Amino acid sequence: MKIKRKCLKYIDKHFKNIKQGSTVAISGATGSTGKALAYYLAYLNCNLVFLVRNIKEGNNLKKELLDLFKVNIDVIYLDYANKKSVDQTIFSLSKMGIDLLFNNAGIYHQPLKLIDNYDITFYVNFLMPVYMEEKLAKIYSNIKIINTGSISYRYLKLNKNDLLKLNEKNRTLRYGNSKRLLMLYTTYKKYLGNNFSLAHPGISATNLFASKNKAYPKIFYVFITPLMKIIFMNPNKAALSLLKGINEDNLPFNKWIGPRGLCHAWGYPNIQAIKEGLLEELKDKELLDRVFKIINKEQSK
Numbered sequence: 469m470k471i472k473r474k475c476l477k478y479i480d481k482h483f484k485n486i487k488q489g490s491t492v493a494i495s496g497a498t499g500s501t502g503k504a505l506a507y508y509l510a511y512l513n514c515n516l517v518f519l520v521r522n523i524k525e526g527n528n529l530k531k532e533l534l535d536l537f538k539v540n541i542d543v544i545y546l547d548y549a550n551k552k553s554v555d556q557t558i559f560s561l562s563k564m565g566i567d568l569l570f571n572n573a574g575i576y577h578q579p580l581k582l583i584d585n586y587d588i589t590f591y592v593n594f595l596m597p598v599y600m601e602e603k604l605a606k607i608y609s610n611i612k613i614i615n616t617g618s619i620s621y622r623y624l625k626l627n628k629n630d631l632l633k634l635n636e637k638n639r640t641l642r643y644g645n646s647k648r649l650l651m652l653y654t655t656y657k658k659y660l661g662n663n664f665s666l667a668h669p670g671i672s673a674t675n676l677f678a679s680k681n682k683a684y685p686k687i688f689y690v691f692i693t694p695l696m697k698i699i700f701m702n703p704n705k706a707a708l709s710l711l712k713g714i715n716e717d718n719l720p721f722n723k724w725i726g727p728r729g730l731c732h733a734w735g736y737p738n739i740q741a742i743k744e745g746l747l748e749e750l751k752d753k754e755l756l757d758r759v760f761k762i763i764n765k766e767q768s769k
């Protein structure tokens with residue numbers, strides 16, 4: 469993995485109060501942002517638990533980092549598209565002494581596919597992460613949880629009569645809906661005084677836009693992906709915004725972390741206001757009740 473020297477310099481300068489020896493679980497550790505995040509956390513002497521759906525890739529990453537850093541790394545299978553796998557991951561994590569969870573895994577621009585009567589984007593980006601977080605927060609009362617939002621939350625408002633978006637054909641809107649729900653949930657947990665944080669990586673030419681994820685027709689990967697790599701941020705830099713979540717224990721509930729720069733798509737991290745009506749949605753009791761009804765139903769199944 470190539471990590472830019474200037475990103476490490478940024479870390480040396482800005483990330484001083486990370487507790488060395490903390491155990492940090494990262495979902496999607498084998499993804500583009502996840503790998504950089506794992507590298508930075510190992511660099512900062514944290515022990516790591518990779519939550520991955522590709523164990524071989526996870527072990528390769530483990531080996532690469534253990535050659536460089538003296539930390540402990542475990543690799544655990546996690547598939548957010550399979551609730552049994554999520555339950556097994558929670559069971560494994562319950563034995564490990566976790567201080568922090570980075571919920572970084574996610575899918576983008578996928579066709580509608582039903583899992584347990586939910587769309588896969590809703591299930592993987594929102595419902596299963598929240599299911600796991602609710603369980604982990606009960607096991608570890610002091611755990612810190614950092615969720616990965618997206619500026620795509622701007623694309624729509626939540627519709628309390630259509631939270632699941634099962635008839636929505638537009639893939640980007642279903643993605644925006646899943647991230648906005650995750651953001652509403654995180655912001656509400658913070659408002660209640662829980663140790664949650666919310667960050668976003670701006671826009672970065674990651675594997676979300678790689679052909680293996682089959683999000684777009686083949687031609688997209690020939691022409692658009694290379695262009696994105698020129699225009700948008702490298703995942704190394706994007707991961708700094710997620711990492712900053714670890715450093716911001718007292719961030720007000722109405723703020724999140726992301727790249728500064730135009731439209732918050734590029735640049736080094738800073739603290740930003742959550743806008744676009746999301747805070748008004750927090751005041752909508754009926755909407756919150758409906759969201760938590762879905763979450764609580766999943767907990768009790």
Ligand SMILES: NC(=O)c1ccc[n+]([C@@H]2O[C@H](COP(=O)([O-])OP(=O)(O)OC[C@H]3O[C@@H](n4cnc5c(N)ncnc54)[C@H](OP(=O)(O)O)[C@@H]3O)[C@@H](O)[C@H]2O)c1
Pocket residue numbers: 495496497498499500501502520521522546547548549550571572573574575576592616617618619668669670671672673674675676677703
């Ligand atoms: N890139 C952007 O511009 C952008 C913008 C806003 C937000 N984000 C968010 O940033 C996060 C990181 O994404 P990325 O850009 O680094 O893309 P990425 O390289 O595709 O990483 C996504 C990670 O999620 C994992 N994943 C996907 N489905 C999963 C499932 N069912 N169970 C468990 N893990 C699963 C992937 O596993 P594999 O490694 O096995 O593929 C991968 O490790 C995501 O939450 C994404 O929504 C990205």
